[in-house]
Amino acid sequence: MGYYELPVGAVGVGTQPPEADGAELNYQAMPEGMSTFAMPEIPEPDVVAELLEARRLLDEVQSALSDYRAGDPPSLFELGQLDRDNLALVDQLLGEGEVSIVITGQSQTRIQESVLAGLWRVRYLDREGALLRDTLEVADIPGLVRQATFAAAVEHLLLPDAPLPEGVLNAPPLVAELDEKSLAYRPGVEPHVINLTLLPQTEQDLAFLDRLLGAGSVTILSRGYGNCRITSTQTRYVWWVQYFNSQDANILNTLEVTDVPAVACAAPEDIVDSAQRLHEIMEIYR
The missing domain is CATH 3.30.1370.140 (HupH hydrogenase expression protein, C-terminal domain)
Incomplete structure (x- = not known):
């Protein structure tokens, strides 16, 4: 997984030269470990012929993307039941898109938009960073952002x-x-x-x-x-x-x-485009 980090000194407070008296301002640093855009690779059908669970789940995701309208509640898909190979196919087909989100608190949630706008990977972690829950969410923005911020x-x-x-x-x-x-x-x-x-x-x-x-x-x-x-x-x-x-x-x-x-947030027209793109991808495996 790639990472993207903006230099701390480029942000708002702290971008100006130091004060003449030597005083320095303290400001919040950029978070680390943000993922960046990466194009997915589409494996050949014979390579993934046995990975029925991942293909079935992505068909359901495609349907949810097609049905989604602005203001709808998110559609949630659990990934915890997938074995390593099926999960790897989901990872490979969805890739990493342009928006990354970190929610901190007593625990941490790390969210990465896929290359399909409006389809988000949401990972819930404990205080030590161990994965507690792994999901996909169809929404303009994951529900937790609106609910918890x-x-x-x-x-x-x-x-x-x-x-x-x-x-x-x-x-x-x-x-x-x-x-x-x-x-x-x-x-x-x-x-x-x-x-x-x-x-x-x-x-x-x-x-x-x-x-x-x-x-x-x-x-x-x-x-x-x-x-x-x-x-x-x-x-x-x-x-x-x-x-x-x-x-x-x-x-x-x-x-x-x-x-x-x-x-x-993912724009409505981009979510429509995502539904069409995922449909085209899944047609390869039918």
Whole structure:
């Protein structure tokens, strides 16, 4: 399995030169072990003639992709019952796509989109990293992302009573705006986006916002529209969304109020295309 890691120094807070007084800011590092896009290889029919369980499961997955419509609950398929050879065929046919997700907490969940948009591999791990459960999920985004991201998040974002740190100039109005929009947000409402790249934010402003919003449990890396890093905060419905160019320089830094940023989700037309592509693959084995 390949891995992809953006350099820590390219991200939001910490991208500016050090302060003249030598002070340094601490900010959350990028997660390690994110998987990247890899084209699958299609084995010849005679090679996999005996692997009926994998083929039967993928036929069911193809049907679920064909039936899926935006807003539908995810369709879930357990992989734990497959033996090594059948599981290897599933791995080989589905490959690794453009979106990787890590959910941390008392345990960890690692999610990898397949080369078929809208079809996700979801692995549940214990604290030591041992696999507890292995599944496939048909959805625009796996259900756990919507269910768990903000389950323990705070609802109000308020300025501290203490004086603001030196250099914090333009963050307070954004705090009020984020508090208002996050309280008003409901799933299905148009996202509210604050483009920090276009605002006169100091390094201290960004660090202050980072500390106030808190670090959430979900990190998403997407390569669908260039390199994009998406991280949840501890404030309900508030995400950092950051885009990088081919040199991994941060070119767009935003805060987005939504349940899940659209850039992380599979588009309906892409899921339709995935259903057709999987149908064509499985026709080879019929």
